[in-house]
Amino acid sequence: MTRLQIALDAIDEANAKDPRMDEGQPEALLYGTRMSEEANRLFPNASESLQIAARGQHIERWVLKRADYPEGRAGYLKWRRDLAMHHADRVSTIMGDAGFSEDEISKTGAMLRKEGIKRNDQVQALEDIICFVFLKWYFAPFAAKHPEEKVLDIVVKTARKMSADARTRVLAEFDLPADLAVAFEAPNT
Template identity: 70%
Template sequence: MTQISQALEAIDAANAADPNQEDGTPAAQLYGQRMSSELERLFPNAGDVLKIAARGQHIERWILARSTYPEGRAGYHAWRRDLAKHHAERVGAIMQDTGYSDDEIAQAGQMLRKEGIKRNEDIQALEDVICFVFLKWYFAPFAAKHSDEKVLGIVQKTARKMSDDGRARVLNEFDLPDELAAAFKN
């Protein structure tokens, strides 16, 4: 078994413990598989570190429940920051166990903590993949539960995180209403 296969398998094994199910599969495991699928489609030449970061983007996400943090923006940001740290630590431990170098582990940690969006090519690629996965599989259920105003705000935030190429691909691949598509045209 290759080093990358061992790392991805270990991430999947960790995510198999997710008590939340989606389509009969542990939710974090399904999310990781969707991330890998979109990464392969969007960036077929991605290196091992980016592949591992994509698969581990939500590793053991259920461990830090949003409900254990205060309501509101500050609580949400604290939760997201703690999740990113947890994801980076867990993926780093898996990478260490499967023989990756300290430099590769540090790179994956930067990706998972999103340190360098818009400045680092691999971190930006990961962010574009995250946005595509959200739009492809999670946007419609989200939109059904929230006001048009909140949906527009989330779409605008999503578009701002993406690269120019990523935004152009969204416009080509998704049939968005004009008011939402406008966010990807800037």
């Protein structure tokens, strides 16, 4: 078995313990599988570090609960930062156990912590994968539960995070209503 497969299997083993279920399987495990599918589709020649970061994006996400953080934007941002650190730490340990170098581990950790988004191609690739997974599997349920203005705000924020190539691909692959498509047509700001 390759070191890549050892790392992916270890991430899956951790995520299989998620008590939250989605489509009859642990939520984090399903999310990791979807992330890998999109990583392979969008970046067929992805580095091992990117493949691992995609699979481990939400490793053990359930252990840090949003409800344990203060309400409001500051509490939300603290929760997200703590999650990113947790994901990076867990994946770093798994990669070390699988025999990856410190450099590979460091690059993967930077991706999971979103360090250098818009400046680092690998970090940006992970963000593009995340956005595609959201749009493909999670956007419709989100939109059904929220008012139109909130949906538009999330679409604008999602588009802003994506690379120009990814936004162009979204327009080609998704049949978006005109009021949402415009967010992907605008230049990155």
